[in-house]
Amino acid sequence: MARISSLRFSSRVALASIAALTIGLGGIANAQDSAGNLDLPENPKIFGKNDPNHRSATVIINGEIITGTDVDQRVALIVSASGGKIGEEELSRLRLQVLRNLMDETLQIQEAHVQKIDVEDAEVEGTYARIAQQNFGQDPKALDAHLTKIGSSSASLKRQIRGELTWQRLLRRNVQPFVNVSDEEVRDVLKRMQEQKGTEEYRVGEIFLSANSENHDAVQQNAQKIVQQLQQGGSFVGYARQFSEASTASVGGDLGWVRLGQLPTELSGTLQGLQTGQLAGPIEVRGGFSIVALIDKRQVLTADPRDALLSLKQVSIAFPKGTTEAQATARAQKFAETMKAARGCASLDGIAAGLGAEVVSNEQIKARDLPGALQNMVLSLSLGETTAPFGSIADGVRVLMLCGRDDPKVESGPDFDTVQSQMEDERVNKRAQSYLRDLRRDAVIDYGS
Numbered sequence: 001m002a003r004i005s006s007l008r009f010s011s012r013v014a015l016a017s018i019a020a021l022t023i024g025l026g027g028i029a030n031a032q033d034s035a036g037n038l039d040l041p042e043n044p045k046i047f048g049k050n051d052p053n054h055r056s057a058t059v060i061i062n063g064e065i066i067t068g069t070d071v072d073q074r075v076a077l078i079v080s081a082s083g084g085k086i087g088e089e090e091l092s093r094l095r096l097q098v099l100r101n102l103m104d105e106t107l108q109i110q111e112a113h114v115q116k117i118d119v120e121d122a123e124v125e126g127t128y129a130r131i132a133q134q135n136f137g138q139d140p141k142a143l144d145a146h147l148t149k150i151g152s153s154s155a156s157l158k159r160q161i162r163g164e165l166t167w168q169r170l171l172r173r174n175v176q177p178f179v180n181v182s183d184e185e186v187r188d189v190l191k192r193m194q195e196q197k198g199t200e201e202y203r204v205g206e207i208f209l210s211a212n213s214e215n216h217d218a219v220q221q222n223a224q225k226i227v228q229q230l231q232q233g234g235s236f237v238g239y240a241r242q243f244s245e246a247s248t249a250s251v252g253g254d255l256g257w258v259r260l261g262q263l264p265t266e267l268s269g270t271l272q273g274l275q276t277g278q279l280a281g282p283i284e285v286r287g288g289f290s291i292v293a294l295i296d297k298r299q300v301l302t303a304d305p306r307d308a309l310l311s312l313k314q315v316s317i318a319f320p321k322g323t324t325e326a327q328a329t330a331r332a333q334k335f336a337e338t339m340k341a342a343r344g345c346a347s348l349d350g351i352a353a354g355l356g357a358e359v360v361s362n363e364q365i366k367a368r369d370l371p372g373a374l375q376n377m378v379l380s381l382s383l384g385e386t387t388a389p390f391g392s393i394a395d396g397v398r399v400l401m402l403c404g405r406d407d408p409k410v411e412s413g414p415d416f417d418t419v420q421s422q423m424e425d426e427r428v429n430k431r432a433q434s435y436l437r438d439l440r441r442d443a444v445i446d447y448g449s
Contacts, residue, residue, distance in 0.1 A: 059099065060446040062110055066102050074098045074160070076151035078242060081235040090225060097242045105163035107439040112166040117173065119165045127161050128154070167432075175431045181423040189419050202271055204255040204263075205236055205293035208246040209282075223282035223289045230279060236293050245288070247429060254295070267292055276372065304408060305379055306368035311404030312378070313345055314360045315352045315386075318396040325393065332397045336389045344384035345403035363404075378402060 059066045075098050079086050086094065112118070125140075132143035144154045207226065211219035226239055240253025248255055260268035264285045274280060274294040281291030298304050317335055319328050335355065342351050352359045367375050377387050381402040391397040 059103065061103050061106050062444050064106055064110065066099070066106060070102055070156065071095055071098050073152040073156035074102060077147075077157065078235075078238055080150045080152070081238045086229060086234070087225075090229060093222070094242065101242070103443075103445070104436060104440070105160065107436070107443060108167040108170070109163050111439055112170045115170060115174065117166060117169050119162055119169065123165065124158050124162050127165070128158055131157070131161075171428060171432055171435075175428050175435065176424070179424050179427045179431065181420050181427070185423065186416055186420045189423070190416065199259060200297060200299055201257045201259045202297045203257050203295040204267075204271065205240065205253040205279075205295055206246060206248060206255055206267075207236070207240045207244040207253050207281075207291040208285075208288060209243070209290075210245050210288040220282060220284075220289055223291060227279070227281055227291055230291070236279065247433065250429065253293075257298075266290075304368075306366065306375060307408035308367045308379065309406040309408075310365050310367055310378065310402065311345075311363045312361070312365060313348055313401045313403055314362075314398055315339060315348065315357050315401065316360075316391070316396050316398035317355060317357045319393055323393055328393045328397070332389050332391075335397060336399065339386045339389075339399050339401070342384070342386065342401070345401055348401055361403075374400070 058068065075091070075095055078094060078098070079091075128143070129140050132138050132140045138146075140154075147153055147157060207223075209219050209223050226234075226243060230236055230239060237252030237254075241249055243249075244253050246253070260271065263271070266283050266285050267290060270280050270283055271292065271294055274292075276294055276296055279291065279293040282289040283292065317331070319331070323331075335357075338351060338355060342348050349359055367379055370378060374387070374390075378400055381387065383402055383404065386399045386401045389397045389399050
């Protein structure tokens, strides 16, 4: 099991526009098992060579060109999100996946144009500016420079923004009006939630790769390589969007809040042993392999103590250069004893001044925003109590004192409209996949010579 890193680059625009994607992993299913009514030979003789890694640098889809530069610049975004830690073999698979993404994106934009649905340049620029601010704290020009530095471009990201916005607009007009969720269905969901009050539920991320008897080993090896990339700091959300074959690929593999009974036995057993932020896999399940990440966990319709709003004071001391471990331990013990003698936050500043310590206050911090190792420690404190000292010789030693705590209200759960909206979104997503499959089927594609 390993820690997962958060996504370091996100467009923060609608993610449901990206369809669940497939991966060419080698091998073909037995004709009797999965070929349907196709009449395929058991041992075909191959005439000629078809190597997808040596295709032309350009692809023309319904008359519109996708160049090798387009692929390179989009790949650069993913490589950046993964901290640049992608091997050559992985990079080759990623390029093919990105090409498929760009082809889908092109089809979506083309269909919107046919339907006379357009996104104004000002809307794209506005979204681009928000990305710059939200992800980098910078203005658009700074983001331009960053993208150029990593081998991408503002044009590439803006095209992705346009594709996602136009697809969402297209779905709102051509799909959403025809999706209905009855009041009875919503009431049934709300009733089940009330019946399950207090039971644990998990927010899970999943990357699913389908496999059969013919390509079982190849898929497993590919899944293991993805796990290695994630363990080295790769973005789980980014890999899920590019590689997962589940419908949740469009939202970065996020299954949302689920109970263990809703999951395959193989996954539920594994999740019970994970801590928040850990991943596991590949896990063999029916139809393929899954890589799972535990994003969070909570109790159904029960207040989560981690949502308590805390008022904290941090007191810290630094060690002079050359301090030995024994000297640091002795000073840390004296520091802890002095802090225990403090009687509430009112007297803390004076005591800290006598020690030459620094005091930092935070009046509005949620317990869940603290490092995992400190959450339970702080939540177990009474007002005026301090944690055990923590830190290192290099960074110094510090304690936290609890000055105030506002506990969260008991969770009443989502309301009728929220549940109905979630159910409608799920059905729209399924129809969107079907819509995109039709566009792929009807496309005229030229890979060049």
